[in-house]
Amino acid sequence: AQKVTQAQTEISVVEKEDVTLDCVYETRDTTYYLFWYKQPPSGELVFLIRRNSFDEQNEISGRYSWNFQKSTSSFNFTITASQVVDSAVYFCALLTGANSKLTFGKGITLSVRP
Amino acid sequence: GAVVSQHPSRVICKSGTSVKIECRSLDFQATTMFWYRQFPKQSLMLMATSNEGSKATYEQGVEKDKFLINHASLTLSTLTVTSAHPEDSSFYICSASRGFRASGEDTQYFGPGTRLTVL
Numbered sequence: 001a002q003k004v005t006q007a008q009t010e011i012s013v014v015e016k017e018d019v020t021l022d023c024v025y026e027t028r029d030t031t032y033y034l035f036w037y038k039q040p041p042s043g044e045l046v047f048l049i050r051r052n053s054f055d056e057q058n059e060i061s062g063r064y065s066w067n068f069q070k071s072t073s074s075f076n077f078t079i080t081a082s083q084v085v086d087s088a089v090y091f092c093a094l095l096t097g098a099n100s101k102l103t104f105g106k107g108i109t110l111s112v113r114p
Numbered sequence: 115g116a117v118v119s120q121h122p123s124r125v126i127c128k129s130g131t132s133v134k135i136e137c138r139s140l141d142f143q144a145t146t147m148f149w150y151r152q153f154p155k156q157s158l159m160l161m162a163t164s165n166e167g168s169k170a171t172y173e174q175g176v177e178k179d180k181f182l183i184n185h186a187s188l189t190l191s192t193l194t195v196t197s198a199h200p201e202d203s204s205f206y207i208c209s210a211s212r213g214f215r216a217s218g219e220d221t222q223y224f225g226p227g228t229r230l231t232v233l
Binding site: 037042043044045046047050091101102104105106107109 | 148155156157158160163205207209221222223224225226227229
């Protein structure tokens with residue numbers, strides 16, 4: 001069975017602080033994909049990143065960075081120098097070849113205060 | 115980029131009526147479309163997967179007679195909530211992908227969602 005755990009439910013930071021959103025996943029498949037999506041108050045899910053199970057390289061995109069560690073089954077997301085516009089719900093999701101559907105975590109509500 | 119639209123964005127209806135929600139891929143052909151349901155402050159739950167020209171595949175616990183899905187073309191899928199009741203009130207989100215089934219190499223692009231309120 002596939003499972004995604006986002007233990008943090010709500011995080012509040014002050015603008016310019018760095019913040020890390022945790023994601024832990026479970027799967028027996030050796031081939032799988034991990035995703036992060038952002039859901040602003042408007043409701044639309046915005047794709048942020050996809051990572052396959054064979055690529056453990058960390059990735060940086062502007063203020064965003066992702067740390068994938070298979071040894072701990074984690075795919076954490078860090079926002080550097082957070083901004084008010086980063087306020088949203090962030091979902092981590094898992095897709096496996098066997099399951100062929102996205103399994104979402106419960107989401108983390110990030111509030112960035114000015 | 116790939117854009118997915120949904121219409122309407124918000125609908126309020128009386129109990130017992132049927133409501134149709136449209137999901138369109140605007141700039142690509144969507145072989146597969148997915149329908150999700152999201153309750154307030156909760157995660158997205160997949161309801162069904164549809165491929166163009168085929169019957170939708172429903173997730174366990176989702177009533178296919180209640181939630182009718184039609185994927186008649188490569189750019190349009192519709193979800194009809196039949197005989198809606200207050201417990202059907204929710205945020206419905208569709209997504210679309212180019213591939214035949216959910217694939218890690220094939221990004222799902224999400225629509226903006228439709229908020230359904232049944233009185």
